Amino acid sequence: MTESPAAETFDYVVIGSGPGGAPVAANLALAGFRVLVLEAGDEPGGPVYDIPAFHALATEDPALRWDYYVGHRADRQGVWYPRASAVGGCAAHNAMITIAPPDRDWEDIAEVTGDESWRAEHMWRYFQRLEGCRYRSRRFAGDSGHGFDGWLTTETADPQPALRDPELLRLILAAARTANKEGRGSWLRAMRWFDPNDRRLWRHAAAGIASNPLATRDGRRIGARERLRDVQRRCTNLAIRPRTLATRIVIDREHRAVGVEYVEGGNLYRAAPEADAALPLPERRTVGALREVIVSAGVFNSPQLLMLSGIGAHDELEKHGIETLVDLPGVGRNLQDHYEISVVSQLKRPLRVLGGARFNPGDDSDPAYREWRAGRGAYTSSGCVMGILCRSSTVASDEVPDLFIFGAPADFRGYRHGYSRVLTEDSRRFTWIVLKARMRTAAGSVRLASADPRCPPKIDFGYFPPGEPCAEQDLDAMLDGVRFVEQMNRRMGERIAARVWPPEQVQTTEQWKRFIRDHAWGHHAACSLPIGRKDDPMAVVDTCFRVHGVQGLRVVDASVFPRIPGYFVSAAIYMIGEKASDVILRDGGAASFGEKG
Numbered sequence: 001m002t003e004s005p006a007a008e009t010f011d012y013v014v015i016g017s018g019p020g021g022a023p024v025a026a027n028l029a030l031a032g033f034r035v036l037v038l039e040a041g042d043e044p045g046g047p048v049y050d051i052p053a054f055h056a057l058a059t060e061d062p063a064l065r066w067d068y069y070v071g072h073r074a075d076r077q078g079v080w081y082p083r084a085s086a087v088g089g090c091a092a093h094n095a096m097i098t099i100a101p102p103d104r105d106w107e108d109i110a111e112v113t114g115d116e117s118w119r120a121e122h123m124w125r126y127f128q129r130l131e132g133c134r135y136r137s138r139r140f141a142g143d144s145g146h147g148f149d150g151w152l153t154t155e156t157a158d159p160q161p162a163l164r165d166p167e168l169l170r171l172i173l174a175a176a177r178t179a180n181k182e183g184r185g186s187w188l189r190a191m192r193w194f195d196p197n198d199r200r201l202w203r204h205a206a207a208g209i210a211s212n213p214l215a216t217r218d219g220r221r222i223g224a225r226e227r228l229r230d231v232q233r234r235c236t237n238l239a240i241r242p243r244t245l246a247t248r249i250v251i252d253r254e255h256r257a258v259g260v261e262y263v264e265g266g267n268l269y270r271a272a273p274e275a276d277a278a279l280p281l282p283e284r285r286t287v288g289a290l291r292e293v294i295v296s297a298g299v300f301n302s303p304q305l306l307m308l309s310g311i312g313a314h315d316e317l318e319k320h321g322i323e324t325l326v327d328l329p330g331v332g333r334n335l336q337d338h339y340e341i342s343v344v345s346q347l348k349r350p351l352r353v354l355g356g357a358r359f360n361p362g363d364d365s366d367p368a369y370r371e372w373r374a375g376r377g378a379y380t381s382s383g384c385v386m387g388i389l390c391r392s393s394t395v396a397s398d399e400v401p402d403l404f405i406f407g408a409p410a411d412f413r414g415y416r417h418g419y420s421r422v423l424t425e426d427s428r429r430f431t432w433i434v435l436k437a438r439m440r441t442a443a444g445s446v447r448l449a450s451a452d453p454r455c456p457p458k459i460d461f462g463y464f465p466p467g468e469p470c471a472e473q474d475l476d477a478m479l480d481g482v483r484f485v486e487q488m489n490r491r492m493g494e495r496i497a498a499r500v501w502p503p504e505q506v507q508t509t510e511q512w513k514r515f516i517r518d519h520a521w522g523h524h525a526a527c528s529l530p531i532g533r534k535d536d537p538m539a540v541v542d543t544c545f546r547v548h549g550v551q552g553l554r555v556v557d558a559s560v561f562p563r564i565p566g567y568f569v570s571a572a573i574y575m576i577g578e579k580a581s582d583v584i585l586r587d588g589g590a591a592s593f594g595e596k597g
Helices: 021-030 052-060 103-113 120-130 166-179 224-234 301-308 314-319 367-373 469-495 509-519 570-587
Strands: 008-015 035-038 065-070 079-084 131-133 152-154 208-210 238-241 244-251 257-264 285-295 333-335 339-347 386-390 403-408 429-436 444-447 458-460 496-501 553-555
Touching (some): 008 257, 021 224, 021 570, 035 244, 052 079, 166 386, 224 238, 244 301, 285 570, 386 469, 429 469, 469 496, 469 509
Parallel strands (some): 008 285, 035 238, 285 553
Antiparallel strands (some): 257 285, 333 444, 339 496, 444 458
């Protein structure tokens, strides 16, 4: 595990091009450093990538995905968990909902670590720096916390398709009256909406109907890829290499990261649908890092790469014949996800919001596609027609809401192969999704399956660990969310023909709890390399993203959170990417990106 000779060198080598790695690489390059980004996936593009409404198709596109099969409980293995394999990371296939975490989530990190730079007052500056808000007026924004000049534009979808659908409007009004505790009175009072990125509302732990800001520009997906490519057009010192799989971090005898070993080629990682396990490993090459290596490979691959490099629990590494350089038992532990569950209803009348949309990429005869090319219509939306923030009975009335409930004109029951093709087959289906945030459980793990860098790790989320009171509280919160959905549906009365998922036979509290245990899913994996104090035996990185026990090595992605912040994790990852670039520049004696403007 000593250093290998490097044929070339850069100041910084960033492994991964997602919402964590992209801001770091872009800002370091803009500061004048030579930066290399290694990305195992390929360059995305075309309608499946660009069109917000096609994000489900993107998760199933063989050119854009890695297939992981994860455990949710000890008795339930092999659940499909797609991750993006592309320049831009999971920002290439996510639903683009961009909501900054509540202040409380940043305050929690500051209090756990003792680092004041993680206070909400500081972290919101990073959101302001990266956001280019288009759905609020700069003139009337006041101290809302919005940014208007950043690289990540935020928009709300074209409302016209929903306004043209009277059945959908009735459904929205019924939901609004439930959320805002309005009876049959004024619909104006019932339809009170708030902006979830207005920081002033989080100070009062706001609950109610929330808009759904999207990371789009003129109705097209925008994210980490666009940031990297824009910076690359402006300066020559940023190199991006797709189809390049990092296999090991090169660490010298002084425990300093000095480079990255890699192999080149497409579909090398065996989570790729078209990977050929019989092919030999290509020749390994090495690139040197004169200053630092930054690992931003994601919640599953970052801990895998650290372990392959000799950083992790000694017993775990020894099983695979890997020499332990730094014994860090927290590597791959603390894995978390948001719990989500779907309630699908059959309406008596069809919804018109999608019109004649065919969801066939590049189909010029599709009227919705033609509208999208003009920057309007149903395809500018990720499908979510409204979101509701509410509190379960497990949190106090003055706490931040722990449930985000959002609805879509689709039949969505979780991630399973072929789901994107059946979402909109029946125009009478509508789905409410209950998302449980601010989880109390952290029982998941990422472990090596092999010392072969092409082999995906073993992933177990440990959903609802039996016998733990905190797991029962999370389950009770999910049940509260489902009951809220049932209350909204009752307001629709005879307009709902039946509940199709879960089956109507699920009625009692115990039946509902069993259904949630068996069918809950998630898509916001995080926390597998948590930040913590040096005296915390399970901490992997410090508050400056440095891996304990190794110089010149940092991790910047969703794996570093001690707890999952917010409701949709991408905004928080972008924010720590911006923060990390400042920290790295200051540690290196350079001005921060913010100071350079």
